[in-house]
Amino acid sequence: MTREILISEVGPRDGLQSIKTIMPTPAKKAWITALAASGLREIEVGSFVPPHLLPQLADTAEIVAHALTIPHLTVAVLVPNRHGAEAAIKAGAHKLTIPFSASETHSLKNVRRTHAQMLDEVRSIVALLRALPANRRPKFEGGMSTAFGCTYEGDVPADKVVRLAQELREAGCDEVGLSDSVGYANPAQIRDLVVRVRDVVGRDAFAGLHLHNTRGLGLANVVAGLEVGVEIFDSSMAGIGGCPFAPGATGNIVTEDLVFMLESMGLHTGVDLTKLFEARKILAAAVPTEELYGYVPAAGLPLGYRASAAGAR
16 A cells, blocks of 8 residues: 545544534644644634534634635635535635535434435535636535434435435535444445445545544544545544534544554555644643543554655655
């Protein structure tokens, strides 16, 4: 394995939205700057949702403005609807992701929309984006939440996920990603569903995997994704985050552990672990009462560790 892997850091959005502490805006800016300095090329910096719902992300517009000053960084945000998309476009974000739950029950809990209503929302956002000049048009992803299972419905049939992924592409999403929002996925399921969804949306339109470590299978699921050619993975520094609308869904995969595993396997992430640990210090100082996770930060790098030859700086 010598290919390049893109890690999309979601801590400033998925991580912070799921903890009680409200991280001060200056600390967020310093943290995002440090994350980018470690070599991370894409960061989901916030979500355009009503502040009363997620006060942790009330400063997203200001955070986007700061992130846009960092060279070579793709600035991503979550948008639940057209109103959020309008705010994201105004702020200048490079990438918009709409959460589209494969489980309709989860969709109603999360965004208060049925599948049909969400597809209408997608079409409305697509029309909005296509009215923009091409050079001002952000990428638009349909992020399929609960694609591998749901705490409300249990099993989510793969055929249903494949059909909805195809409908998202037909509605105009540039790409479609799969999310194990509640940590139900296993490696066999990852391999099967990735191949099936990629077949209907197109290899270039598959946006990668958003995995959680709720039941300890996060990195095993990454390896399964690698085996079928996935090259984009979401992760969160210190494993913070989850889904506030899904009981028991805690723990994104840990960025630090993910980088270590990939580089140890000879894959190129472009991320410097030493600098990543420095960014973690900013997070720890800003949210001192929150539990931070990660095996590699706790144990340290093994004696003689070197980043992959492709990724060495």
